[in-house]
Amino acid sequence: MAGRLAPLTTREGDSGSRAAGLAPRLALLVVTVVFAGFVVNAFQYVLATRATLGHVAPAVFCLVVMMVLQLGLFSNPRADVRGRWGHVALLAQAAVALVPLAFYGRGWTGMQGFLAGDALLVLRPLAGWTVFGVIALVTGLVQYEISGVPPEAVYITNLTVVIGLVVYGLSRLRSLVRELDDARSELADLAVARERLRFARDLHDLLGFSLSAITLKADLARRLLPRDPSRARRELAEILGVSRQALSDVRAVASSYRDLSLDDEMASARSVLAAAEVVVTVKYERGDLPPRIRTVLATVLREGVTNLLRHSEAGNCGVTVARDEHAVSIEIVNDGVRDIGDSGDHGDGIGNLRSRVEALGGTLTAAAGPEETYRLHAVIPLRDGGDGGDVHATGSRRERRGRSGQSRRSGRSGRPEHGPAMAPRLGLAVATAVFTGYAVNATVFVAAARMSLGGTFVAESCVLVSLGLVLGFFSRPASRVRSPLGYALLTVQAVVTYLPIALFENPYLGLPGLLAGSLLLTLPTRFGLPLFLAVMVSMGGAHFLLGGDSISVTYGFLVTVNHGLVVFALSRLRSMVRDLHDARSELADLAVTRERLRFARDLHDLLGFSLSAVTLKSELTHRLVTRDPSRARRELTEILGVSRQALSDVRAVASSYRERSLDDEIASARGLLTSMDIEVTLRLEPCALTPDVRTTLATVLREGVANLLRHSGAQNCEVTLTCRDDRLTLRIVNDGVVPADGAAGDRPVASVGGSGGSGIRDLTVRVSELGGTLRAGTTADDTYRLQAEIPLTRA
Structure with missing residues (x-):
């Protein structure tokens, strides 16, 4: 029993900053080292039983398969572990975790923790936790059948639970690192939208007063x-x-x-x-x-x-x-x-x-x-x-x-779900259970030492103090570990770690892994990592100096490294779960900002055309009042209709985004252009359009006609709608435009200076949201072309 490796722990760094430092490669390194520690520990027990090729080779094969499945699939953030191949891999993992028990006995107990943790990742919560409990219970019963010693059965049961939780927690850690990175990237994108809104607000605040004063x-x-x-x-x-x-x-x-x-x-x-x-x-x-x-x-x-x-x-x-x-x-x-x-x-x-x-x-x-x-x-x-x-x-x-509980589980990349979403309380529960599991195994070692009542009290008190320090301070996201208090408590933890070993000359007493992990969490890397290695070497040396064999010495190294990295990783996990929840909540808030920008864009699209029409018709009416009163009256009637429609549009945007009729917009555009003595040519092919495509094309037509009236002296305008191959194309071409700098030809909107301002940019966003492209620019024959192309799959 002295040679078993008992993993456990959880800890989070300084409020959000420590989580931010756990990059994907570092997460992979931690997971690989911890899992390799379990495998090496199991291999040394197999090797100690019988060092023959026929005895060792099957164990090596099973351990390699176990690691490949674990790192390549179950702990891979890109893998669809709940798909068909995830269930097939779980069956394969069950075979390499359970079958060797019949051949290697107690040397293989504990490896079933991999299977238990993978069940949580692959199966739905109720089934996963049921299988998890059954595996832990069966492993304990098998150990009792092998040894007949109840404390060993308790130890192995607890070890299986701890390894399973570590496997689950660290596998989710890799996924959370990736999800958090995606969430932060999306936050950065949406922050741009928020700044645009702030820009508009500040511009209003600055100029509203000035313009009022000028007036x-x-x-x-x-x-x-x-x-x-x-x-x-x-x-x-x-x-x-x-x-x-x-x-x-x-x-x-x-x-x-x-x-x-x-x-x-x-x-x-x-x-x-x-x-x-x-x-x-x-x-x-x-x-x-x-x-x-x-x-x-x-x-x-x-x-x-x-x-x-x-x-x-x-x-x-x-x-x-x-x-x-x-x-x-x-x-x-x-x-x-x-x-x-x-x-x-x-x-x-x-x-x-x-x-x-x-x-x-x-x-x-x-x-x-x-x-x-x-x-x-x-x-x-x-x-x-x-x-x-x-x-x-x-x-x-x-x-x-x-x-934030309503947030989606996967990032915007669309990758498959990687197990159940880990809420902050679940992250805390996993970390607490693992830490406590380490303490339970340490308590078994204290009981097995058969010390006096006073010695047992001292050793167990050191275990409990060490556990309390990690749970109550070092693993709490809100703790300021890099502070005088943090350094003082780290000193206390070092004392309670080494005191029972020195007093009772027993290297199995205490929780050195918790000290090692706390060092990584509390100190800067240039100090924390060397001290982490020093604790690892000291525990291997303690086993050697106190008469331990090679298995015990190896165990001293491995348990310190494993426990320390698990403390570090699961503590970071708690912080990252919290940060991910906050990031998703921020996304929800910023999505509101994005919708407000969309609101403003739609308001421009709806009213820009209408107000331009009112302005132009008002100017025309002013000229017609004295020389053609009847036509002026008709124009006034149209002005009234356009203004009423503009008011209706405002109300529609204020309540919800309305769908526009492309046919109505075409009729409106033809009527307006004809009233301005512009010859209109329409070439429209019948196309089946979805509501969002129909609304976007209507908006493009509105903005195109509005730009024509604002920025050209057009006499002719041609509107074409075609459905060809895999694309739908709306093209608006007008004359009366002088090419800029002598350069002709269609250009991306971003390169067309002064071609419609924010209206064209807003159209570009709307078209791109449908997977399409918008181009605007002058052509060789001194015309201006506005062209929107949208995939027919969206139409």
Whole structure:
């Protein structure tokens, strides 16, 4: 019994950072070394029984098959272990784990742990855990039949359980490393979408105030010009200054998010409100503030003054900025409010402000008050408002974790499921069970030593203290292991590891593997790894110096390495399970951001065409009023219809994404182009289209016609829809375009400068989501071509 290898452990590193360091190759190395330790340990027992070729060769064959199956399939994150070949491999694993028992007896007991762990990976949970328990129980009964010693049967049963959990946990570790890497890659992609949304929000916050100020001052200058030219000139100078600042703001947002000066914004607000003949009262406690808080407060002030100018007829406005040791607040109160309903929320501006304030842990309220007043109030805690990372405004960490249970099991790569999803509680349970299993085996060694009551108490106390330190501190994701407390507890663990060995001259007492693993978790690699090896050598040396044979010495090396790596890996597993859950929750939050961007894109697609049509028809109507009243009346009727449709589109986008009729869009485009005296040619082949393809093609047609009207002097337009081979093609070609730089020919959209702006880019995204491509550019005959191609498999 002294030569059995009893694996166990779990530990997680410093909150998320330690998990991030476990790269796929390192995970494979840890898994390979641990599993090889089990195999080598079993081989030495077979070799010790009889060192003949006929006796050893079958064992080597079975062990090699076991390792190939384990590393090549069961622990391979890319393998479909729950498919047909997974079940076939499980039967093969059962053969090499169970059949040799009849030939090698106690030398083979413990290897059934591989089979037990693989059953958890291959079978559904209920069946897997049932088979797992049966294998452990049967292994213990076989050991009792062989030796007739109950403690040995208990030891082997526990060893089988521990090995099975280690096999399961480490196999899932490799899969989790890959899943976490995929999740982080997707997070990076979606973070771009979130930054685009933040960009749009910041652009609104920066320019909304400036444009309102320009409008106000331009109107004031227009009224002042006849009676007070000098003051009008001053106002025009301020308009020029504001416009230049607005341009500077745009450039700043385009390159990076700039820090706003609260002092400058306060002065600008005074000036603008005074120009609007609003009496301003300011109470401003100046003081140093973190840049992010200062910028958000300045943005709140900008938005507050902008809303005052847009939505009220204020005569008085009070601005108060106050702070204490815990928080800073800004309050803007004005009179003269109009009826703003119950919410008091003026569109996206206040919503954007609320997101920015909540991202710093603060609160923002905006509501009508008594006597036709309006109050905008923001409070930001100073302790949370430093320059740290953003906190998502979509919900608390607890809420995200609550939603994460609904996340998908596989990454976006579409690889097969690799066993059951490992929830944080299951990761904790596996780690705790393995650590406790190691302690149980150590307790068996303490009992087998037959020491005095006092000696047994001391040795068992050391085992329990070592287990408690790993479970209670070193393996906890939230523990700060690299701290003075961590180093002190690591010293305590070293004492309880070596004390019973020194006192009772028995190298089987204590849990040296837990110390080795804790060293890897606590210390930097340049210190932790040498000390890990030192513990391993010391345990092999202890067995040798205290009279152990070659098997015992080898066991001393192997058990320390195996237990130490298992402690390290399973502890990381706990951290990675938590990180993976958080990453999936982040994906859920960021998916909302992506949908908001899609919302904005669809809104542009729906309204861009309609508003362009309204503008063009309004200009045409203005020219026709005096010379062709009847046609002007018809155009006005069409304007009314387009505007009503635009309002319906807004409501449709606000509630859900509507499907567009391609036939309706074709008819609308023909009517609009004909009204603009543009000759239209339609060549449309009948094609069976799915709703998403039909909607996308309708959107492409809308945007193409809108660009034609905005950016060309077209007299002819040709729209073609063809179904050829494996692709569906929509092509819009118009004249009236001069080739850029003399270069002709279709080009990818990204290379076409000024060819439709964000509308074309949004179309590119929509078409690519269907597996298609969009090309836009000038041709050799001075025409412009917009062409969308979509695979017929999607159509």
